[in-house]
């Protein structure tokens with residue numbers, strides 16, 4: 001089994017990392033654009049019904065209304081809402097033998113994704129950096145200094161992020177998945193992060209919060225804020241969350 005650093009999945013992460021110094025000169029392959037929709041103009045069509053009478057259709061307004069929003073009110077969000085969003089994104093829902101299962105699926109039930117919170121405006125919680133302790137459903141307090149400005153700066157200076165009530169930052173503990181699946185494991189890690197983020201977006205919509213997923217960041221800077229070593233664990237995704245403006 002080759003060491004992690006020699007694996008193509010790992011090298012891919014390193015080669016695509018953003019760095020403040022080199023981002024402007026970063027080579028982007030000249031790949032021609034293509035339509036957003038794949039079309040089969042010649043085929044016959046089977047219309048789909050658009051009205052659902054199903055009980056499950058309660059999720060429809062959440063899906064219909066979800067939109068990436070980059071403006072939030074300055075109101076603090078409730079701690080209960082945050083707890084609900086954490087549970088929805090990664091909470092444990094079942095146990096079987098040595099396995100635990102969560103709200104979001106994970107390749108091989110390995111759960112390589114960790115959740116960090118840069119808390120800015122949450123009622124009763126000191127602004128700072130926290131880690132979601134999934135096992136005990138609590139927060140590990142990493143620092144009680146507000147990290148929201150630093151996180152926004154590390155995310156390519158996207159100023160709106162500093163105005164979020166809380167920013168979720170997801171990292172991957174790469175070995176957790178690649179030690180079992182090798183290079184293919186990199187696919188599973190990124191897919192897992194997508195599931196987790198989508199659960200959060202829906203839970204945020206259900207609690208009257210706006211969100212914006214963010215994948216543009218200077219990798220080393222964000223890792224440094226999280227206090228993680230990019231050889232073992234590296235930031236892969238984030239989402240800013242804040243109270244929605246009423247229409």
Ligand SMILES: Cc1cc2nc3c(=O)[nH]c(=O)nc-3n(C[C@H](O)[C@H](O)[C@H](O)COP(=O)(O)O)c2cc1C
Pocket residue numbers: 066067068069070158212213214215216
């Ligand atoms: C993988 C991924 C990365 C994204 N990164 C950013 C980002 O860095 N900054 C930002 O403002 N929006 C970011 N977005 C939000 C997209 O711009 C947004 O999803 C898209 O415009 C579609 O709009 P909608 O989410 O409202 O449907 C990201 C979305 C995804 C799925």
